[in-house]
Amino acid sequence: MRRTLIALVTAVLLVGAAGCSSSSDDAKTTTTSGGTTTSLTTGMTDEEIIADINERIRPSLEDAFDAKTVDCILEILEDGGVGKLKADDVVPAYEDRCGVTATEVTGVITGAALVDRGATEEQGKCVADAVAELSYDEVAGYGEKEINAVYEDCGVDVEALTDGTATTTTGG
Numbered sequence: 001m002r003r004t005l006i007a008l009v010t011a012v013l014l015v016g017a018a019g020c021s022s023s024s025d026d027a028k029t030t031t032t033s034g035g036t037t038t039s040l041t042t043g044m045t046d047e048e049i050i051a052d053i054n055e056r057i058r059p060s061l062e063d064a065f066d067a068k069t070v071d072c073i074l075e076i077l078e079d080g081g082v083g084k085l086k087a088d089d090v091v092p093a094y095e096d097r098c099g100v101t102a103t104e105v106t107g108v109i110t111g112a113a114l115v116d117r118g119a120t121e122e123q124g125k126c127v128a129d130a131v132a133e134l135s136y137d138e139v140a141g142y143g144e145k146e147i148n149a150v151y152e153d154c155g156v157d158v159e160a161l162t163d164g165t166a167t168t169t170t171g172g
Contacts, residue, residue, distance in 0.1 A: 046081075046082040049078070049081045049082055050078045050081065050082065053074060053077050053078055053081055054074060057074070057077065057109055058070065058074060059112070060108055060109055060111070060112030060113075061073055061074070061105075061108060061109070063108075063112070064108040064128070065100065065108075069098050069099065069100060072097055072098035073094065073098055073100065073105055075097075076090060076093045076094060076097065076098065077090075090102075091136055101132065101136070102136045103131055103132050103133075103134050103135065103136055103139055104132040106131055106132075106139060107127065107128035107129065107130070107131030107132040108128045108132075110127055110128065110131055111123075111124035111125060111126075111127040111128030111131075112124060112128075114127055114151065114156060114161065117161045118160065118161055119151075119156050119161065120155075122155075123151075123154045123155050123156050126153075126154030126155070127150060127151060127154050127156065130150050130153065130154060131150065
């Protein structure tokens with residue numbers, strides 16, 4: 001379960017930096033900053049991918065950005081999610097089109113995911129801010145130790161979140 005928290009940031013980065021093939025071949029292709037390509041069978045249609053992105057991600061974005069920026073971010077996520085936008089173009093598109101960085105988006109989504117798992121709103125905001133201050137390459141290169149350090153600096157009890165018995169500690 002400890003890997004679940006790593007998966008939160010990794011999944012957000014992959015969603016934010018992913019180019020996915022259309023539903024006709026039921027495979028999602030992601031390209032990481034190092035140029036590695038991975039294919040995963042999703043079995044989801046383009047419409048299901050877009051609905052999922054809107055359902056899971058829109059609320060956290062609406063708490064952090066104005067409506068125009070939220071729509072812009074979601075358009076990029078959707079275009080990346082269904083393969084309309086190449087993987088290498090997703091991260092720069094946030095800044096070029098929306099005026100936000102990929103790490104700002106990643107931070108907001110990660111902070112919200114942590115709150116959903118039992119962290120406090122304050123801790124989620126702290127994580128969002130900490131991630132936003134990093135470069136995309138820094139976040140993409142983080143392993144479990146570095147990710148957990150960010151969470152712990154914000155008072156998140158990583159062990160409690162991974163085993164479902166969330167408690168809070170004081171911090172950042």
